[in-house]
Structure formats: C-alpha cells, structure tokens
Amino acid sequence: MLPLALGLQDQLAQGIRVADIGCGTGHAIVLMAGAYPASTFVGYDLAEDAIARARADATEAGLANARFEMCDVAGLTVTEPFDAVCSFDTIHDQVDPAAVLRAVFSSLVPGGTYLMVEPRVSSNLEDNVGNPIAPLVYSVSTMHCLTVSLAHGGAGLGTAWGEQTARRMLAEAGFGDVEVSPAPGESLDAIFVTRRPARS
Numbered sequence: 001m002l003p004l005a006l007g008l009q010d011q012l013a014q015g016i017r018v019a020d021i022g023c024g025t026g027h028a029i030v031l032m033a034g035a036y037p038a039s040t041f042v043g044y045d046l047a048e049d050a051i052a053r054a055r056a057d058a059t060e061a062g063l064a065n066a067r068f069e070m071c072d073v074a075g076l077t078v079t080e081p082f083d084a085v086c087s088f089d090t091i092h093d094q095v096d097p098a099a100v101l102r103a104v105f106s107s108l109v110p111g112g113t114y115l116m117v118e119p120r121v122s123s124n125l126e127d128n129v130g131n132p133i134a135p136l137v138y139s140v141s142t143m144h145c146l147t148v149s150l151a152h153g154g155a156g157l158g159t160a161w162g163e164q165t166a167r168r169m170l171a172e173a174g175f176g177d178v179e180v181s182p183a184p185g186e187s188l189d190a191i192f193v194t195r196r197p198a199r200s
Helices: 008-014 027-035 048-060 097-107 134-150 162-173
Strands: 017-021 040-045 066-070 082-088 108-119 178-182 189-195
Touching: 008 082, 017 027, 017 097, 027 040, 027 048, 027 066, 040 048, 048 066, 082 097, 097 108, 097 162, 108 162, 162 178, 162 189
Parallel strands: 017 040, 017 082, 040 066, 082 108
Antiparallel strands: 108 189, 178 189
C-alpha cells in the first residue's frame, strides 16, 4: 500500500514521524517499524488489550522505534506533529469520525501525508447493487460497524460509507486533493491518499 503514496517510502527510509490511528494490535506499525528503522512510529487505540498486545509484539520484535498509547483519537493532540498518518479500516467505525479526521489533519505537519484505507464501495446504495462484495459489506456494517458507533450515540457511518462521503469529509477536515486507488492483491479496500496543504 505504501507505494501508492508517492514519495512516502523514500521519506520513511530517511526518517520521519508516523502515527497509526486506531492501530488495534499494532500489526501495521510492527511491520513498518521493522522495515524502516530510521523512522519512528506511534500507534493509538482505545482498547487496553489491543495496546498490550501491540506493545508485547513490538518488544518481541526488538523494535525501539515503535510505541503505543491508549487514546481516544477524536481528541488527539500532539506537541510534535507527524510527517505521515495512517489509518487502516477504522474511520468508519468511529463514534465521531469527523472529529477524528480533523484531529488527523491537526496532527500533521504542513504538507504531511494521510494514507487512509477503507472499504472500496460507493456511498450510493444503487451503485453497489452489482458489486459482488456488497452483501458482505452491508452485513458486516449492520452486525458490527454501525453498532460500534451507534452504541455510543455516534455518527453510524458504517462499512459502506463509501468514496463520495469519504472525499467530502476529508475536504471538510481541511485536506487537499485526494487520490483513490484499489488496494493491491485480493483486498476489498481502497487506498485514499491526501495531504495537509503546505500553507495550512
């Protein structure tokens, strides 16, 4: 996925600060921190058990450049902004996804990169009728993703929030142009790449 964000791999090799929003058990950070030892990585998640697992895996891998913090990312504030932020299938689950996207924007340096992975669907139900993964997407959304958000009085975007809504919400958070590409391999996801404008 990283090559879809042009220039990001070179930056990672040279050494930058990276965050993973809603990192879960930290698998993505462990992989990236191992591959790019010059960069430093921080993972944020609400789940205490997930953060404990992430810390254990990073320690087992001998990674001194990865750390994990329990945090509600809707209220994330940082003293030292990040050069890049990633999120992997997590924005649509959030109680307040708009606040999370604003926090991501605020936590980036001007010109910083945001790589967001989300399901590859349309925001319009009628456009998904012929999509072979639509039954799975809507089932998962109904049984899990909507419930996770709505149980806390949240926005309830759900798994099928789709590209159009994602583009709108990224723009409302302040981001510039958005590039959307299918995720490589057999993935059901799309990769959204955008940046905080250099003069924002």
